[in-house]
Amino acid sequence: MADNSSPDSRDEKTTARSQPEMADPTGRRQSVALNIVENPLRRFSPEKTVADARIFAESHDMAEHADLFGRAALVAREPNQFDGMTELDDAERAALAYERDHKWHGSKMLWYSIGLCAIGAATQGWDQTGSNGANLSFPQEFGLTNELGEVNPGRDEWIVGVVNAIIFLTAGLVTWLLDWSDVRNSGAFIVDPLNHYFGRRGEIFITACILTATPIGSGFAQSWQGLFAARFIMGIGIGAKNATVPIYSAEMAPARIRGALVMFWQLWVVAGIFLGFCANVIVKDTGDISWRLQLGSAFIPSFVLGIGIFFCPESPRWLMKHGKHAKGFRSMIILRDHPIIAARDFYYSNVIYAEELKLARGAGYFARLWDCFAVPRIRRSNYVISFYSSSIFQRVGYTAEQALYASLGYGAVQVVFTIPTLFLIDTKGRRTLTLATFPFMAIFLLAAGLSLLKTTGSRGEQIGPVVLFVYLFTIAYSLGEGPVAFQYSAEVFPTIQREQGMAWAVCINNTFAGILSLTFPRMQSVMTPTGAFGFYAGLNLIAWFMIFCFVRETKQLTLEELDQVFSVPTSKFIGHELTVWLPYFIKRHILRKNIAKPPQIIEKDDKVKELVDE
Numbered sequence: 001m002a003d004n005s006s007p008d009s010r011d012e013k014t015t016a017r018s019q020p021e022m023a024d025p026t027g028r029r030q031s032v033a034l035n036i037v038e039n040p041l042r043r044f045s046p047e048k049t050v051a052d053a054r055i056f057a058e059s060h061d062m063a064e065h066a067d068l069f070g071r072a073a074l075v076a077r078e079p080n081q082f083d084g085m086t087e088l089d090d091a092e093r094a095a096l097a098y099e100r101d102h103k104w105h106g107s108k109m110l111w112y113s114i115g116l117c118a119i120g121a122a123t124q125g126w127d128q129t130g131s132n133g134a135n136l137s138f139p140q141e142f143g144l145t146n147e148l149g150e151v152n153p154g155r156d157e158w159i160v161g162v163v164n165a166i167i168f169l170t171a172g173l174v175t176w177l178l179d180w181s182d183v184r185n186s187g188a189f190i191v192d193p194l195n196h197y198f199g200r201r202g203e204i205f206i207t208a209c210i211l212t213a214t215p216i217g218s219g220f221a222q223s224w225q226g227l228f229a230a231r232f233i234m235g236i237g238i239g240a241k242n243a244t245v246p247i248y249s250a251e252m253a254p255a256r257i258r259g260a261l262v263m264f265w266q267l268w269v270v271a272g273i274f275l276g277f278c279a280n281v282i283v284k285d286t287g288d289i290s291w292r293l294q295l296g297s298a299f300i301p302s303f304v305l306g307i308g309i310f311f312c313p314e315s316p317r318w319l320m321k322h323g324k325h326a327k328g329f330r331s332m333i334i335l336r337d338h339p340i341i342a343a344r345d346f347y348y349s350n351v352i353y354a355e356e357l358k359l360a361r362g363a364g365y366f367a368r369l370w371d372c373f374a375v376p377r378i379r380r381s382n383y384v385i386s387f388y389s390s391s392i393f394q395r396v397g398y399t400a401e402q403a404l405y406a407s408l409g410y411g412a413v414q415v416v417f418t419i420p421t422l423f424l425i426d427t428k429g430r431r432t433l434t435l436a437t438f439p440f441m442a443i444f445l446l447a448a449g450l451s452l453l454k455t456t457g458s459r460g461e462q463i464g465p466v467v468l469f470v471y472l473f474t475i476a477y478s479l480g481e482g483p484v485a486f487q488y489s490a491e492v493f494p495t496i497q498r499e500q501g502m503a504w505a506v507c508i509n510n511t512f513a514g515i516l517s518l519t520f521p522r523m524q525s526v527m528t529p530t531g532a533f534g535f536y537a538g539l540n541l542i543a544w545f546m547i548f549c550f551v552r553e554t555k556q557l558t559l560e561e562l563d564q565v566f567s568v569p570t571s572k573f574i575g576h577e578l579t580v581w582l583p584y585f586i587k588r589h590i591l592r593k594n595i596a597k598p599p600q601i602i603e604k605d606d607k608v609k610e611l612v613d614e
Helices: 007-017 046-059 063-077 090-101 108-134 155-183 191-219 224-242 245-252 255-262 264-282 287-296 299-311 316-321 325-335 339-359 365-373 381-395 400-418 430-451 459-479 481-491 495-550 570-590 605-613
Strands: none
Touching: 046 063, 046 339, 063 339, 090 339, 108 191, 108 224, 108 245, 108 264, 108 287, 108 299, 108 325, 155 224, 155 495, 191 224, 191 245, 191 287, 191 299, 191 316, 224 245, 245 316, 264 287, 264 400, 264 481, 316 325, 316 339, 325 339, 400 459, 400 481, 430 459, 430 481, 430 495, 459 481, 495 570
């Protein structure tokens, strides 16, 4: 039965449950955490835990695995104490020890599935850069430029903007209609029925087909209206894909490296950006059809995704959510290196999912919605550069060919500096990376805009600072906000609300990306390029403030444990950050004082146990 208490009272109960007293009479440590992520299996004795796990297996057509689930439940109950469990055999202990000592170890199918989904992300990046190169020539094809080759001010600027922006506006509209109709219980528009009837794999295949056909259609467009129509349909596929692929990746990945594995999405978005720039340069000398080839080449990664998805297993958590536990466990076995690891992860997911059904149905929706869009809602200034970098570089003095090569360098910078985040996102954390990089993004973007004011000196003196600061902005973006946004959105919602939560995140992200892509050509005319860059720099500062106030850390927690992280009231979280964390940061890292680190506001209970036992 669902809990009908108010969200506030539920938060209070959860917080109280997760705040045991930990005073140390020696004075060595008064506290190790203000709120503890609780393992619900520790509420019961080992014997009760084993009995419940056996009943679970037998009641879901997995009786042959009842003993395995019993042992796995003990491991899930005390994940760091498996060495002393006599119930496990030597092979199981060896598998668990190898997993503990080799963070990046995983089954071949896990890596294949994550990698394949990441390739699908390249479609979005490739299309952005296909449009980037095409912006130099398709306006001339459709009579939108003057005799100097510049886009006519006014109506034609808006046409160029809407052709670039429509894929994101459509994607945002599709996911908004999805979520609004779902909230009203009248049936979703696209993403929800595709996930419900076809599963994660089926939905990805359908969107891959859309994203294979529409770039080819864009290349054959005979008018700007035809190009607009093809990209409108493409946006439907992008919106549906963006709302599903990160979830699919997050639901397959183990908690210890989930951030890095799901972050392959962003790595391949930027890889797609780079490959798109490569394609732009390769076909630049093909004459009047170059822009058609630049747009059409974006079908390649989606074609690979559509074929490869047939060999991937369905999401174990999606199968569990739909009552197909036996199939879900078979999928989990394929995605893990040993049955004991698969049974541990699958059973623990089910236990906390049952807790969600009792405590979280509908209660945390808008709270998690806020935490979700606090990051990606302003993950948008980079889209403007991805769409218009060639136009920006041309405007400051590059020829069309030189602008394409400068944009190629921009894409290469994104790829190179996204790679380190693979190793940082699960150690330093999502919140830390974004808080550290957003101020630099604002500074470099503002500096790039101010550099545009220089009109004297050699061409190199005029162009060099603009290119430098655009590249520095890209480095900061690639180390923080770029990889974190979709990763965070894919994991923060509980299982029972994950589809609609991710849909809202994708809606806000794509809608604002579309709005900025639509308005940038006109903003350059009305506000000047310097004013436009300054505007985007201000948005980055707003984003930093929102992240500081609302974004919680989620590193190395299971998807199910995150429900307890977001049960800490927002007012209490902000109060702790302002009165505890911020003063500590200033004293320790700015004033360089040697002071003790204050207690964390959120910590896992097994970590707390280790610290208390020291």
